[in-house]
Amino acid sequence: MRCHLRWSKAFIPTLKEDPAEAEMQSHRLMLRSGMVRQLAAGVYEYLPLGWRVLLKVMQIVREEMNRAGAQEVFLPALSPAEIWQETGRWDDFGDEMFRLKDRKKRDYALCPTHEEIITDLARAKVRSYRDLPQNWYQMQVKFRDEPRPRSGVLRVRHFIMKDAYSLDRDQAGLDASYQAMYDAYHRIFTRCGLKFFVVGASSGLMGGSGSQEFMVASPSGEDSCAVCPGCGYAANLEVARSMRKVPSYPGDQLTEVATPEKRTIEEVAYFLRVPASRLFKSLLYMVEDRPVFALVRGDDELNEPKFQAAVGSGNFRPATPEEVLRITGAPVGFISPVGLEGVRVLADRSLQGAEGMVSGANRDHAHYAGISLERDVRVEKYVDLRMARQGEACPECGRPLDVTPAIELGHIFKLGTKYSQALKANFVDEDGTEKPLIMGSYGIGIERLAACIIEQSHDQSGIVWPLAVAPYQVVISQLGGPGTEAAKVSAQLYQELQDARYEVLLDDRDERPGFKFKDADLVGVPIRVNVGEKGLKEGLVEIKLRKDGQLFKVRPEEVRRKVQELTSVEMWPLKQQ
RNA sequence: CGGGGCGUGGCGCAGUUGGUAGCGCGCUUGCUUUGGGAGCAAGAAGCCCCCAGUUCGAGUCUGGGCGCCCCGACCA
Numbered sequence: 001m002r003c004h005l006r007w008s009k010a011f012i013p014t015l016k017e018d019p020a021e022a023e024m025q026s027h028r029l030m031l032r033s034g035m036v037r038q039l040a041a042g043v044y045e046y047l048p049l050g051w052r053v054l055l056k057v058m059q060i061v062r063e064e065m066n067r068a069g070a071q072e073v074f075l076p077a078l079s080p081a082e083i084w085q086e087t088g089r090w091d092d093f094g095d096e097m098f099r100l101k102d103r104k105k106r107d108y109a110l111c112p113t114h115e116e117i118i119t120d121l122a123r124a125k126v127r128s129y130r131d132l133p134q135n136w137y138q139m140q141v142k143f144r145d146e147p148r149p150r151s152g153v154l155r156v157r158h159f160i161m162k163d164a165y166s167l168d169r170d171q172a173g174l175d176a177s178y179q180a181m182y183d184a185y186h187r188i189f190t191r192c193g194l195k196f197f198v199v200g201a202s203s204g205l206m207g208g209s210g211s212q213e214f215m216v217a218s219p220s221g222e223d224s225c226a227v228c229p230g231c232g233y234a235a236n237l238e239v240a241r242s243m244r245k246v247p248s249y250p251g252d253q254l255t256e257v258a259t260p261e262k263r264t265i266e267e268v269a270y271f272l273r274v275p276a277s278r279l280f281k282s283l284l285y286m287v288e289d290r291p292v293f294a295l296v297r298g299d300d301e302l303n304e305p306k307f308q309a310a311v312g313s314g315n316f317r318p319a320t321p322e323e324v325l326r327i328t329g330a331p332v333g334f335i336s337p338v339g340l341e342g343v344r345v346l347a348d349r350s351l352q353g354a355e356g357m358v359s360g361a362n363r364d365h366a367h368y369a370g371i372s373l374e375r376d377v378r379v380e381k382y383v384d385l386r387m388a389r390q391g392e393a394c395p396e397c398g399r400p401l402d403v404t405p406a407i408e409l410g411h412i413f414k415l416g417t418k419y420s421q422a423l424k425a426n427f428v429d430e431d432g433t434e435k436p437l438i439m440g441s442y443g444i445g446i447e448r449l450a451a452c453i454i455e456q457s458h459d460q461s462g463i464v465w466p467l468a469v470a471p472y473q474v475v476i477s478q479l480g481g482p483g484t485e486a487a488k489v490s491a492q493l494y495q496e497l498q499d500a501r502y503e504v505l506l507d508d509r510d511e512r513p514g515f516k517f518k519d520a521d522l523v524g525v526p527i528r529v530n531v532g533e534k535g536l537k538e539g540l541v542e543i544k545l546r547k548d549g550q551l552f553k554v555r556p557e558e559v560r561r562k563v564q565e566l567t568s569v570e571m572w573p574l575k576q577q
Numbered sequence: 578c579g580g581g582g583c584g585u586g587g588c589g590c591a592g593u594u595g596g597u598a599g600c601g602c603g604c605u606u607g608c609u610u611u612g613g614g615a616g617c618a619a620g621a622a623g624c625c626c627c628c629a630g631u632u633c634g635a636g637u638c639u640g641g642g643c644g645c646c647c648c649g650a651c652c653a
Contacts, residue, residue, distance in 0.1 A: 016602060016614065017589050021646050041645065093653070113653055147578075147651055155652080222652080461613095479612065514613035521613090532612060542612095 003052070003472075004498045007507040011048050014519055024220050026454040027152025029463050033523045042149025042157035044447075049523065052471035053450050054160065058139055060191050060468065061162050061444060068184040070135040070164050075117050077141050081107035083116045087422040098143045110143035110158075115419045115441060118165040122437055123425035129169045132427065132437075133177055137164030139446065151220055153447040154407065160447060166440040169429060174414055174438045181412050181442045185214050188444070189409065192453055193466030199225045201411065202238040202305045211413040214444075215406035216452045225406045226388050230399035235388075237403065238305040241395040242388035246297075247277050249356035252370030254338070260365045263333030265298040268367060272358060275299075279358045280351055280371075282336040284319040284327065287311045287344075291319060291327050293337045294385055295347040295359075295377075301387040310346050310383045328362045336360040338368050338376045345377060348385040409449055415439040457547075463524030464547050467567055472505040474563060475525040477516045479532030489541065489556050490531045500560050502567075521546065527563060531556075 013034040021038075022028035030036045035050030046054060062072065081099075084090035090097075090109070098110040111117065118136060126134065142161045149156050166177035182198075189196045194216060201213040213236060215225055226240035227233070235241070262268045269276045279298030284291055285307070292311060296302050308314055321332050327343065328335040336359035337345045351357075357371040373379060390403040420426070420436035429435050450469070457464045467473055474497055480486030487508070494506045505525060507516045513532065520528050530542040535553065543552040543562055554562050 013587095015588065020583085020589070023647075038645090089653075096652080115653085144653085148647095148649095150647080477612090481611090512611050512613090512615065514611090514615085516614090517612080518614045530612075534612065 004494065004504045005472075005506070007475075007505055008509045010505070012519075012523065013047065014522055022152060024151050024154070024451075024455070025458055026154075026451040029454050029458055029522075030152060030451065033463055036153065042146055042155070044153055044156060049471045050450075053465075053469055054446055056469040056471070057192060057446055057449050057453075058160075058162070061139070061188055061446070064184045064188045064191070065137050065162070065164060067187075068135070068180045070137045070181075070184075073136050073138050075111075075114055075121075075138055075140060077111050077143065079109055079111050079117055081109060083120055083423075084109055087116055087419060089116065095147075096145050098145050111140075112142055112144045113161075113443075114138070114140070114163055115165070115415070115439075116423070119419040119423045119425045119437075119439070122167055122420070123423055126167060126425070126427055126437065129427055129429045132167055132169045133173050134167040135164055135177060135180075136167075137162060137442075153451045154220070155222070156447070159445060162444040162446060164442040166442070168438045168440075169427065169435070170438060174416075174440055178412060178414055178440050181440070182212070185410050185412065185442075185444070189214060189449075191468050192449060193468060194409075194449075194452060194456060196409065197225075197227065197234055197406075199227075199406075200235040200239055202236060202309070211411060213408050214410035214412075216409055216456065217404050218407045218452070218455055219405055220455075221405040221407040223406050223408050224403055226401045226403050228394035228397060228399055228401055230394060231397035233394050233396040233401075237388060238303065240388040240401075241384055242392035242401055243395055243398065244350065244389075244392050246350045246354075247275070248354070249278055251355035251372055254368055254370050254372075254376055256361050256363070256366050257369050258365060259334075259367045262365075262367075268358065269298060272367075272369070274358060278356065280336075280347075280354075282359050284324055284335065284343075285311075285316050286319050286323065287313055287316040290344070291323070292316075292344040292346065295337070295345065295351055295379075296386050297348065297350055298358075300348065300350070302385055303387040306383070306385050307346070310381075310385065328360075330360060330362040330364055334360040334364060334366060335362055336368065336371075337378070338362070338371055345379050346385065347373065347377070347379045347382050349382050350386065351379075352382045407448065407452055407455075408445075409452060410442070410444040412442045413440060415441050458524075461518070462522035465524040465526055467526050470503075470524065470526050472503045472525050473567065474502050474527045474529060475505045475507055475520045475523075476529045476531060477507045477513070477520060479513045479516070479530060479534075481510065484533065485536050486531045486533055489536060493529060493531065493541070493556060493559050496560050497563065500564065502563065527566060529559060529563075 015032045018028055019031045022031055034047055037045045039045055081090055093112060097112055100108050102108060139160055139162045141158050143158045146155055146157050168174045168177055196214055196216050199213050199215055201211045224237040226235050226237055259268055259271055262271045265276050265279055269279055276298035280295050281298060283294045283302055285294060294302050294307050324332050324335060337343060351373050354373045358367055358369050359371055361368045391400045394401050417436040417438060420439055425437050426434045427437060453469060454463050476490050476494055478486055478490035490506060494504055497504045524546060526546050528544045535541050539555055540553045541556055552562060
């Protein structure tokens with residue numbers, strides 16, 4: 001992507017003042033440096049500088065995907081409703097899917113993701129195990145009508161995703177395809193100069209043997225991750241396990257106690273003078289319209305993704321107060337599975353064998369004490385249902401876990417056969433039988449990736465681009481108007497650095513030096529060459545590094561060699577090419 | 578979808594008891610300046626988010642919309 005530009009001709013609308021709407025640093029700096037402009041909530045325009053950064057990022061992604069054996073395609077963003085109806089996601093996506101009609105009044109969707117499209121392609125063209133494995137990827141705009149776009153470019157309604165899909169004949173093939181993507185993602189984020197970590201993530205309903213997310217720690221992150229500083233265990237809180245000390249209480253007879261107006265855990269615990277951990281929460285959910293109890297200790301929170309995995313259905317919701325009354329005979333706050341027949345009960349592992357517990361009596365203003373889970377509750381199974389917390393013991397090594405907010409940059413997924421079965425994407429295996437394709441899917445949010453780089457690499461003055469993704473590698477600050485020695489030397493260096501295949505911005509604007517320095521720092525070009533009369537009197541120009549302010553004074557004819565020296569190490573963090 | 582905040586030149590904001598709009602930055606022109614966002618002078622630029630109402634008169638008051646931001650819910 002060779003490119004060079006005179007700043008006087010460039011469209012780089014920088015802002016001296018902070019835009020009011022920007023809270024995150026990356027958002028603020030993208031707006032101030034003239035990378036983007038907002039058109040509507042969650043809809044951004046990429047201006048020349050911003051687009052150059054995205055192109056750089058996409059090129060890195062492309063090179064690493066190709067290296068991993070994936071093949072680039074370009075699929076439509078517009079798709080007919082029928083294909084979504086086949087998998088049921090025309091309904092499942094609900095309001096999040098942008099929908100429209102064509103002139104014949106046929107329904108279409110703007111694709112929020114491309115599993116359906118890919119699988120349809122595969123069923124049409126992949127016939128034999130000899131055609132496998134395949135991995136197809138694209139960089140394409142995804143449309144999602146988010147209920148609340150936010151954080152600048154981090155959660156938006158249309159964004160570029162690199163999405164890849166692997167097709168394999170068996171589980172071993174999927175494992176290999178998945179591993180290749182895992183390695184590619186490592187290389188991509190490393191080349192982008194990011195500090196990141198990988199966590200185990202929720203497979204939810206997708207089935208298969210799991211998924212992992214590539215995360216960047218950030219206070220603005222929408223995900224929370226449990227990370228063990230000791231052994232490296234890391235998991236999205238949706239699936240994170242932890243060990244807690246479970247107190248035990250002496251067994252007792254089941255007795256009903258009056259608890260007038262005591263509805264919450266705190267109220268009941270205080271009223272009965274027992275710790276919250278001695279209570280258990282009886283949470284009633286409707287799973288496919290049938291009631292299911294989820295039990296966790298009073299001082300724990302139910303983790304809904306874990307509950308979803310345990311019941312094996314995504315079609316669930318908390319029961320309404322009316323349903324609670326109808327099913328248990330008591331209002332919310334006084335219910336439990338004790339003495340109730342015909343309602344499935346799932347309990348958290350920490351309740352296994354618990355004695356002397358307190359929960360609702362299924363009567364207004366009354367609770368049971370002395371509950372024995374074994375004796376009094378018909379628990380279908382004990383599973384991990386609770387939310388892990390900061391400071392609890394790592395399930396692998398026992399050290400205290402950190403819980404940290406993070407931004408999800410990439411997600412790799414063993415899909416299995418969910419889509420191939422729904423769309424009948426089969427192949428004929430070696431033994432002549434027809435089998436569904438085993439699929440994986442792998443996504444990276446491109447704009448999010450660029451924003452995360454800024455989050456991790458900026459200072460008071462502006463962005464500090466890593467060389468690999470900088471919109472330009474070198475800016476020449478020409479400190480003197482037309483006809484001066486500075487202008488002459490600047491023009492020479494401009495040409496010379498272009499010839500050496502650098503991307504160079506020549507700041508030939510009619511502005512004062514300080515103005516140019518501020519702009520260059522804001523925009524974050526890694527290397528600045530100052531060409532001014534002051535230095536030229538001694539026959540020297542300055543090379544200044546954006547990241548640490550290091551200053552080198554060299555003769556103009558040495559600039560090229562010095563720039564090469566300064567860029568060689570950082571340019572290719574993986575020592576390739 | 579709940580809660581909060583905000584809509585006034587391109588950007589950031591002010592606007593008193595209701596009397597027909599102002600500041601800083603930016604922009605245009607000229608002069609002076611020129612190593613960390615220069616100074617002076619002269620300009621241009623506003624459907625005060627929209628609609629209805631109250632009023633002699635609304636940026637300002639009332640009602641209803643719409644848009645944007647933040648917190649939460651949600652997030653294949």
